[in-house]
Every structure is written in C-alpha cells, then in structure tokens.
Amino acid sequence: MRVKPHREDVYCVRAKPGDNRGMSSPARPLPLRRLFAYLIDSLVIFAWIAGLTAIGMSWGTELFDRLDPASTKIFGHAFSFTALTLPVVLYFALTERSAMRASPGKRALGLCVAGPDGTGIGLSRALVRNALKFLPWEVAHTAIWHAPGQPFIDVPTASFMALHAGALALAGLYIASLFVGSGRTPYERLSGTRVIARSA
Numbered sequence: 001m002r003v004k005p006h007r008e009d010v011y012c013v014r015a016k017p018g019d020n021r022g023m024s025s026p027a028r029p030l031p032l033r034r035l036f037a038y039l040i041d042s043l044v045i046f047a048w049i050a051g052l053t054a055i056g057m058s059w060g061t062e063l064f065d066r067l068d069p070a071s072t073k074i075f076g077h078a079f080s081f082t083a084l085t086l087p088v089v090l091y092f093a094l095t096e097r098s099a100m101r102a103s104p105g106k107r108a109l110g111l112c113v114a115g116p117d118g119t120g121i122g123l124s125r126a127l128v129r130n131a132l133k134f135l136p137w138e139v140a141h142t143a144i145w146h147a148p149g150q151p152f153i154d155v156p157t158a159s160f161m162a163l164h165a166g167a168l169a170l171a172g173l174y175i176a177s178l179f180v181g182s183g184r185t186p187y188e189r190l191s192g193t194r195v196i197a198r199s200a
Contacts, residue, residue, distance in 0.1 A: 040105035
C-alpha cells in the first residue's frame, strides 16, 4: 500500500525516486538566493509600513499630542510592536508552517523551511524561529522609542548606542552565518529549523 505524503510535505519532498518536483537534498541553498527571497518579502513589509504610515498621519499625530512625553514613548513602542513587529513575525511564521512551507519570497526562489527531520514545522517552532529572527529589529525599536529626548535629533546616550550596536552586530551575524559552513543562522540552530532548496 502506497503511503500518501502529508499535505505539508507536498511542496518540498519528492513523491518517488527520480521525481524532480520535490526538494533536492538538505544541502544549503546559495546565500544570495536567501537574501533575494527576503528582499521579495520585504516588498510586502514595506507595503504594510506604507499603510501604517498613512493611518498614522491621519490620526496618530493628534493622539500623540495629547500624551505626555513618557506616555508617548510607551504608547509608541507598544503600537509599533503590535502593528509592525508582531504582524511581520506572524507573516513569516504562518507562511513557513503552511502547506507550502515557505513565504512568498522563498517560494519565488525555490526555497522552503524544514524541521530537524526534514519535514514541515509546526506553528510553535515557526514562531520561535521568526521571533529570534526579528529580535535585532525589535531591540533597535526599543532603543529608538526609549532613548532620552527626541530620536535622531538629540545627542544619543551611551546606552542607546550600545543597544543599536548590539542589534546591528546580531543582524550582521545572521547575514554572515549564511556564508559559513552549513549556512544555518543562529536563530535556525536555536529553533531547530533550516532552509532547503528545491530541485529544478
């Protein structure tokens, strides 16, 4: 009796030997291929940011004017996390744990996300993967919103610079790890995931 593949495995796993419609091998895809996939996904993120900016310009200024400086920072950070960071994390997590096992950018470049055994990942693993992936972004947001004075106008404090330097260093480590060894990033190792390439 032939076992039918799980729904989430159809996109990446070969149906039978010699069938090139599935994934090739667990070998790492080209780093630039992953970076281009992220650039495609960034177009979706930029569209979302543009929508948030339009909404913020229509009613956000009046709301912020009613708050004292301390409340403005707290509310602003909470709003940016809820309206920006969280949706972006969910965008990647939900698409990478879907039947296609890939965000639109990864699908366009012939990539998908796999767990330790090479099959699809669950929602919890996908959330951990992408929460860690966007940790540098959120650290930078935290530094911006809670820095003394006005961001990008007043002279930054040492703690502000340290947080930004840490966020940039971590982001740089993520990118550099694509070009070293197996090409797995720290957030992939911690979440037990990897990106694999489909065969032609």
